[in-house]
Amino acid sequence: MSSFRPGVGQAPKGYVPGLGRGAAGFVTRSDVGPASRPAPSSDAAAGDASAPSLDAVGGSGSRASELRAAKLAMQKMQKAQQHVATPFGQAPQGYVAGAGRGASVGKADDGPTGGEGMEGSLFSGADQNFDDDDDEADRIYDAIDERMNSKRRKHNDDGASAATGSAIGDQFRELKQKLADVTEDQWAAIPDVGDYSLRHKQKRREDVFTPLTDSLLESRSKVNSDATAGGKNAMAGTTQVLDGTATYTAGYRTNLSGLAEARSTVMTMSLDKMSDSVSGQTVIDPKGYLTSLSNTKIASAAEVGDVNKARLLLKSVRDTNPKHGPGWIAAARVEEAAGKTVQARKLIMEGCETCPDSEDVWLEAARLHPQDQAKTILAAAARRLPTSVKVFLRAADLEAHDSSKKAVLRKALEANPTSVTLWKAAVDLEDADDARILLSVAVEKVPHSVEMWLALARLESYENARKVLNQARKQLPTERAVWIAAAKLEESQNHGDMVDRIVDKAVRSLDKHEAVVTRAQWLKEAEAAEAAGAPLTSAAIVKCTVGRGVDDEDRQRTWADDANAALSRNAVATARAILAHSLAAFPTKRGLWLQAVDLERKHGTASSLDEVLAAASERLPRTEIFWLVRAKEKWLAGDVDSSRNILTEAFKANPDSEPVWLAAVKLEWETGEIERAQKLLERARERAPTARIFMKSALLERECGNFDGALDLLEQGILRYPAFAKMYMMGGQICSEDLKKDRESLDRARKFYQRGLQNCPKSVVLWCLASRLEEKVADYGAGSASAGVTKARSLLELARLKNPKNAELWVEAIRLERRAGNDKLAVSLMARALQECPSSGLLLAENISTSPRVEQKSKSADAIKRCPDDPRVITAVADLFAGERKHDKARKWFERAVILDPDMGDSWAKFYAFEQDAGTKEARENVKQRCIAAEPKHGELWCQVAKAMPNRRKTTAEHLEAVAHGILEKMQQFN
Secondary structure, eight states: OOOOOTTSSOOOTTOOTTGGGTOOOOOOTTOSSOSSOOOOOHHHHTTOTTSOOHHHHSOOSOHHHHHHHHHHHHHHHHHHHHTSOOTTOOOOTTOOTTGGGTOOOOOTTSSOOOOTTOOSOTTOOGGGSOOHHHHHHHHHHHHHHHHHHHHHHHHTHHHHHHHHTOOHHHHTHHHHHHGGGOOHHHHHTOOOOOOOOGGGTSOOOOOOOOOOOHHHHHHHHHHHHHHHTTOSSSOTTOOOOOOSSSSOOOOOOOOHHHHHHHHHHHHHHHHHHHBOTTTOOBSSOHHHHHHHHHHOOOOOHHHHHHHHHHHHHHHHHHHHOTTOHHHHHHHHHHHHHTTOHHHHHHHHHHHHHHOTTOHHHHHHHHHHSOHHHHHHHHHHHHHHOTTOHHHHHHHHHHOSSHHHHHHHHHHHHHHOTTOHHHHHHHHHTSOHHHHHHHHHHHHHHOTTOHHHHHHHHHHSOHHHHHHHHHHHHHHOTTOHHHHHHHHHHHHHTTOHHHHHHHHHHHHHHHHHTTOOOOHHHHHHHHHHHHHTTOHHHHHHHHHHHTTTTOOGGGHHHHHHHHHHHHHHTTOHHHHHHHHHHHHHHOTTOHHHHHHHHHHHHHHSOHHHHHHHHHHHHHHOTTOHHHHHHHHHHHHHTTOHHHHHHHHHHHHHHOTTOHHHHHHHHHHHHHTTOHHHHHHHHHHHHHHSOOHHHHHHHHHHHHHTTOHHHHHHHHHHHHHHOTTOHHHHHHHHHIIIIISOOSHHHHHHHHHHHHHHHHHOTTOHHHHHHHHHHHHTGGGGTSSOHHHHHHHHHHHHHHHHHHSTTOHHHHHHHHHHHHHTTOHHHHHHHHHHHHHHOTTOHHHHHHHHHHSOHHHHHHHHHHHHHHOTTOHHHHHHHHHHHHHTTOHHHHHHHHHHHHHHOTTBHHHHHHHHHHHHHHSOHHHHHHHHHHHHHHOOOBOHHHHHHHTSGGGTTOOHHHHHHHHHHHHHHHHHHHO
C-alpha cells in the first residue's frame, strides 16, 4: 500500500481534499463553482462511467447536502474500483487494511478515504452506510437551511420576483381566491380609500400668470375680430392653433369677448329680420329682447325624451278615441310646454273639428290663440254650443268695453234664460236702476235663486222690498235666509218688535215645512247678523233658537259655554243675548250674573254695567259683591252720592254684613269724611262687631294721630278676638314706631308681641316683628347692639322650632346675620335652609341675590330647575341679566315674572326700575299702565311702602314710583 502526501505526485482518482476529516466543498460569492474542483481525469475525459461526476461533488451552498453527495460519490467509486485490477490482485474476503499492525475497524467517518492500492474501505458494507443519527442530522441541517433561505427570499422579495419573472398578481393569488367568500354586505361595508397623497398636505401655491406682450395681444384681437366677422378659416370665438408637429390638431380656446361680439351680431341680424320692410322701423322692443333671450328655456335631453314619450302616448289616445276632448287638450299643452306654440294651436284646432261638442276644447283653443282669433273661435263655439255658459262668459271677458260685454251677456241670456251665473254677471255690469229692472226679470226666470230675490230686495224701497221678500217666501218656503233678510229690513226701519215676531214666525214656518236647521246653524246665523250690523236680529235668533235640543239639566252649562265661545269670536252682542236668555231662565245663579258683569265691564258701557249690577242686586240682594261693585263703580265715576245711596240700600238688605260696613267706611274715609267714618265704625262695632271692624277702627284712629285711642280699641278687640294676630302686630308697631323711643315704649311693644306669640304661635310675621324689635334695642337705650342680635337670634331659633320648614323664618335669620356682619354664619344658615326647604322660591331667590357674582349663574340655573314657575326666582334671574347689561334677556324674564303672578308688586317695581334705567319712555309708561290695571297687593318691598302710614292714601302708580325709586337708590349705592 502506498501513501499519498499533498503536493507530491498526482491526486488519486475521485480524491476530495479534507473529505476524511469531514470537510466538504463549498462555493463562495467570489467563486463560480465549488471551492475544490479536481481536474477531470483521463478516464472521465475518455467517457468512463465509473468516474464520479464533478457536479455530484461540487457544492450548492448547503453544507449537509454537499457532504451527503460526496459520500454517495465515494460509495459509487468504491464499488467501481472493486472490479478494477490492482497490482496485488483481489483482496481476500473480510480483509481489513492495517488489521495486522493493530488497526481497528473504522466507521464511515473515522478517517480519510483510501487511495489507490488501499484494499478495503471505511465505507465498506452496503447495509452500514448511514445510521439514524446521520439522517436526523441531515434533517436538522436541511430545516436550518430552508429557514435561512426563506428569510433571504422575504428580504429580497422584489429582486427574487424580478429574477424569476413572476407577476405581482401571483403574489396575491391566495387573497384573490378568498374574495369568493365575501358577502354582499361585507363588500358594501368596505370603506372608500381616501387620498392621502402629499399634494393634499402641502400648501397650494398661488397660480403664476405670465404677462403677454402687446404684439401678441394685438394679433389675437385681430384674429378674433376676423372670426366674429365670419371668416372662412376660423370659428366665432375660437382660434385654430398648431401643436408643433406635422399634423394639424384642432385645439380651440374660448374667448369671452369674441362670444359677446358674436352674440351682438346675431341679435342685430335678428332685429333686422323682424323690422318692417316699408318703414324700416322694428316691430319689437330692442331693450326687452335681451330679457326674452334670458327667459328662453333650454330643454335638457331628459326633458326632450319625456316630451317625445308624451307625444306618442297622447297620439295613441287620440287615435284610439278621437272624440275624447281631454286628449286633444293634453296634446296641445304638451306642445305648448315644449315651446311649439304653432303646433299646439294646430292640434287644438284639429280637436275643435273632431270634438265640436266639447266646450273645454273650444275654451282651450281660445286660450292658445291671440285675442282677435280667440273671439272668432268663441263665436264659432257659441254657434255650435249655444247653451254653454262658460263660452259666453269667456267671450264677455275678452271684450274690452262694457257695452260689448253687455251685448254678449244679453245674447247669452237669450239662449240661457235660467242661468244664475249669467244673470249675476249681467247685473254686475248695470247701474242701480237697470240692475233693478234686470233683477225683476231674473226672479221671474229663476225663481229658485235666493240671491236674486235678496239682491232685488236690497235695491227696492222699504214697501217694495217687503213685497219682494213675501214673494220670495212663497217661492222658497224652506229658505231661512229670506226670513232673516226680512228681520234685518224691519230692524233697519227701527221696528224692534217686528224683528222678534218675524224670527219666531220663521222658526215655526221652517219647522212646519220640515226644513232641518240645527241649533249651531242658528247661532252661526246670529253671529253673521251681528257682523252685518243687525244686533236685534241676532238677539231675536238667539232668543228663539238657543234652547233647541238642549236638556233641562244641561242648559246653564251649555249656555255659559256658548257665551264664552261667541266672545272668543268677538260676537259680543250674541254672547250678551245668550247670557240674557240664560239669566231669564236662571235669575238666581250667581255665576251667570258674574259672567254678565264681566262681559259688560270689558265690552260694555258704564250704563250697561250699572244696569246689569242693579238687576243682579235686585235678584240677589243678600250677595254683597254686586252692591259693593256697583257702589265702587259710581264712586270711581265721581258720583259719591249715588254710591252712598247704593250702600244705604245694601245696609237695608244686609244689616250685619261686614263687607258693606267696611265699604261704607272706606267711602267716607277716602272722601275725607273722617267723622262720618268714625260714626259708621262705631255703629258697626255695635251691630256687626268683628275683628276686622276693630282693626279698621284702630287704624283710622292711628291715622288721625290718636294713638291712645287706637291702643284702647286694640285692647278691646284683643279681649274679644285673642287669636287675631294683626291686632298684636298693630299694637307693637304703634308702641315701637309712633310713640317716643324709650324703654317704656319698648316694654309695651314687647308685651304686645309676647301676648301675640302666646296666642298666635303660628304667625310668622309676628315672630319676625318681635325679632326686629329685639335687634333694635340699642335705639331705645335698653342694651347693646350685640345683645339685641343675640336675643333676636334666639327668638328666630325658637320660631323655627315651633314652625319647622318655614322659608320666611330662615330668610329672616339669614338677613339678621348679614346685618350683624356674620357672613359665614349666614352662608351656613342658607345651606341648612336649602336642605330643609329645597323648593322654596323665596330662599332660592335670596341665594341668587346674595351669592358672589361668579356663583350667581350656577345658582340661577339650579333655582330654575327647582322652581321654574316661581315669580321671585324669575325676577332674581332678570335682575342678574339686568346687572350684566343684557337688556333684551332681562326684559323677557321680567315679562315672564309679571305674567306668572300679576299680584306680586315686587316684580312690577323691579320691572319698572329696569325700564327707568335702561328702557324708553314708552316702555316705562306701558309697564306702569299694566301695573295699575293689575292692582298688586303683595310683595315684601311693595307692602313695606304701600302699608306705611304716610302712603295709605296714595294710588297704585304712586306706590310703584316709590318702590322703584328705592330700588334704584339701592342699585346706585351698590355700584
